Amino acid sequence: MKKRSSADIDQAVVNVWKRELGQLSTRNFARRFAASEDLVSRLEIHKKLEKHDGCVNTLSFNAGGDILVSVSDDLRVILWDWETGRDKLSFRSGHANNVFQANFMPFSDDRTIITCAADGEIRQAQILEGGEVKTILLGKHEESQVHKLAIEPGSAHIFYSCGEDGVVQHFDLRTRSATELFTCLCVDDFKGYRSYVPLNAIAIDPRNPNLFAVGGMDKFAQLYDIRKYKWDGSSDFGQPVCYFCPQHLIGNEDTGITGLSFSDQSELLVSYGDEFIYLFTQSMGLRNPPFPSSSFMVSMGSDTSKVEPGSIASSSSMDLDGKNAPRVYMGHRNCETVKGVSFFGPRCEYVTSGSDCGRIFIWKKRGGELIRVMEADKDVVNCTEPHPHTMALASSGIEYDIKIWTPKAIERATLPTNIGQVCLFHSVCIEIHILKNLLVAFDLMAWLDPVIYEIR
Structure with a gap:
């Protein structure tokens, strides 16, 4: 990692001086300090939380930031005092298959948790006095896994679900009812495999809770407006307000969206499988269904066609049409x-x-510069959950533990130089390991032995 510039040091001194003179409020000073790149460079493991007996699929902090909730393939929900590393409560989720998501409902005194899972169910867990927990089935996506839930900002009752059946549902805890809003349709399914998009992700704009985006096994993130829906079913709600997709991916049938997130400034972050992460502003949305054309495709001679997942390159290589191109973040592997x-x-x-290489990647939002890479898992890191108030981070993946990262390292970390090669090698090793396990599971190793002997 490059040394801190004298300009950064000078600015820090100026900020202290402004605060002392009353020209910079204590809140703004604290925010500037909290966002310091120096703190990012000093992140290290504070605690390892160990109690799950399966892959930890998701993490979420409560509003106060003192409790972390986790769920796993072991079907359990655990509430942690993450600062001390102690579990406060552990209970069965009520699901029959891998649990993918768990969130505290706002204004519930941290006693209401909603969950979804591979069994297609959406459930509510109510923590009663004395620590007893009651779970209730709220709804279901038939024959479909449900990966994500999205809570309406500021609401103690409203949230949404999306499933691999392409369906988006609306939930109200006051009535414990589920309303099927629409089925997300493919924009340009030229191969004719399906008419709907199996959904992996849903996110609500915190500045305008009427807007929410969904994404899945398709290259388009689709933005919807709940105000266009009439509860008597008389409107055609299944039409997005706009679409988001990097121009060079339009017409690409080999990638899909694995993650979505809105910033406090209504920017939309989109993570693609076998590709990169892109940041869109609202002005970058395409109003009409975008179909491939020569103006949307990247020429084979461009820098983009030469960039592979796991490599490190400047984000300027993706600026296809100047200022209107999304920011790109690369270096990790998402395959x-x-x-x-x-x-x-x-x-x-x-x-x-x-990343597939077992690391956590952190980039500057502005500019897209990769500034930190942290060893976090022997296999794959799937979840990185930021603390709501401080520069702390929780992570989980294929391993059964949870790691809490805080900026307490004495020395600043340096950025590895061969990230692309290491990520690619690690990914190949994982694929070989999975293949070997499959052969053992189906007793094919014994079948292959005489074949190998004959070949020799």
């Missing part, structure tokens, strides 16, 4: 699993994601 993506910092100054 093996469904990974999330998130903003980090008090004003979303950074972007963070896990």
Whole structure:
């Protein structure tokens, strides 16, 4: 990692001077300090939380930031006092298959948690006095896994779900009812495999909770406006307000969206499988269904066609049409699993994601510069969850533990130089390991032995 410039040091001194003179409020001073790149460079493991007996699929902090909730393939929900590393409560989720998401409902005194899972169910867990927990089935996506839930900002009752059946549902805890809003349709399914998009992600704009985006096994993130829906079913709600997609991916049938996140400034972060992460502003949305054309495609001689996942390159190589091109973040690998993506910092100054190589990647939001890479898992990191108030981060993946990162390192970390090669090698090793396990599971190793002997 490059040394801190004298300009950065000078600016820090100026900020202290302004605060002492009353020209910079204490809140703004604290925010500027909290967003310091120096703190990012000093992140290290504070605690390892160990109690799950399966892959930890998701993490979420409560509004106060003192409790972390986790769920796993072991079907359990655990509430942690993450600062001490102690579990406060552990209970069965009520699901019959891998649990993918868990969130505290706002204004519930941290006693209401909603969950979704591979069994297609959406459930509510109510923590009663004395620690007893009651789980209730709220709704279901038939024969479909449900990866994500999205809570309406500021609401104690409203949230949404999306499933691999392409359906988006609306929930109201006051009535414990589920309303099927629409089925997300493919924009340009030329191969004719399906008419709907299996959905992996949903996110609500915090500045305008009427707007929410969905994404899945398609290259378009689709933005919808709930105000266009009439509860008597008389309107055609299944039409997006606009679409988001990097121009060079339009017409590409080999990639899809694994993660979505809105910033406090209504910017939309989109993570693609076998590709990169892109940041869109609202002005970059395409109003009409975009179909491939020569003006949308990248020429084979461009820099973009030469960039592979796992490599490090300047974001300027993706600026296809000047100022209107999305910002790109690259260096990680997102090929093996469904990974999330998130903003980090008090004003979303950074972007963070896990990687197939078992590392956490952190970029500057402005400029797209990769500034930190952290060893976090022996296999794959799927989830990076930022603390709501401080520069702390929680991560989880294929391993059964949870890691809490805080900026307490004495020495600043340096950025590795061979990230692309290491990520690619690690990904190949994982694929070989999975293949070997499959052969063992189906007792094919014994069948292959005589074949190999005959070949010899």
